[in-house]
Every structure is written in C-alpha cells, then in structure tokens.
Amino acid sequence: MPDYRYQCLDCGTTYIGPQLDGGMTCGCVPAKSIRGTFYGVGVTHVKPLSDELLESLSVSEAGKVRSALCLEWGIPNKSHAFHGSNFSSNQTLVNLINNIVEPVRGGLLITVRQKVRQKYGYDIETQMMA
C-alpha cells in the first residue's frame, strides 16, 4: 500500500501512512488541514524531526539565526526583505531553514544540503531527518 506523508513544519506534526480522507489535522492553534504528498511504498523507518529543529524562534531570534546561517552556508541574506516576508510571528527552526534554502539552486544547493545535514542531521531535499 502506498504511503503518504503529512507534515506541518510549524508545529512538527508528522504522519506517514495510508492516505487520510480530508488531510491531517495538525497541532497548530488554530489547527490546519495538511495535504499529504505521495511518499513511497513500504517506507517504515522515518525519524521524527529533532527537538532542535522544532524549536520555536521569535521574529528577532529568527532574524539573527538567518543571518548567521546565511553567512555560514554562503547564501545571500535576503533579510532586508524580512519585514515583507510571511513570517510575522514565531516560527520553527526547520521552517526558517526551509525558507532560507528555498531560493538556492544548482551547485550551491548541493553544498548547502551537505552542510545542513552535517549541522542538523536534516535533509532539505526530502524535508526529513537524513
């Protein structure tokens, strides 16, 4: 039976298994309905995201972490556009990481993917623990 993967990066609620009618309801307040993505067949070993990745960052903390990670990973920091971003409230570290690496393409993406794996044990491509 094919598996579907449902994950809310804001609260970390994760479900992998048979497709859910109407999606998964996550742990956010208010709860969101998460649409699943086809994940694979017979995948059984999936590590949950680490506590570190699910740590909640305030807007100012997130700004600082973003600057530091952009510097470390060689990604142009778009923090000048920060106030126009979608994030006006707390977000998780994993959410921030996904946001930082989202525009990264090509050779840099390969490098960054490796660096994120080393630092956090997280794979930005599958959005799961490596």
Ligand SMILES: [Zn+2]
């Ligand atoms: Zn959620």
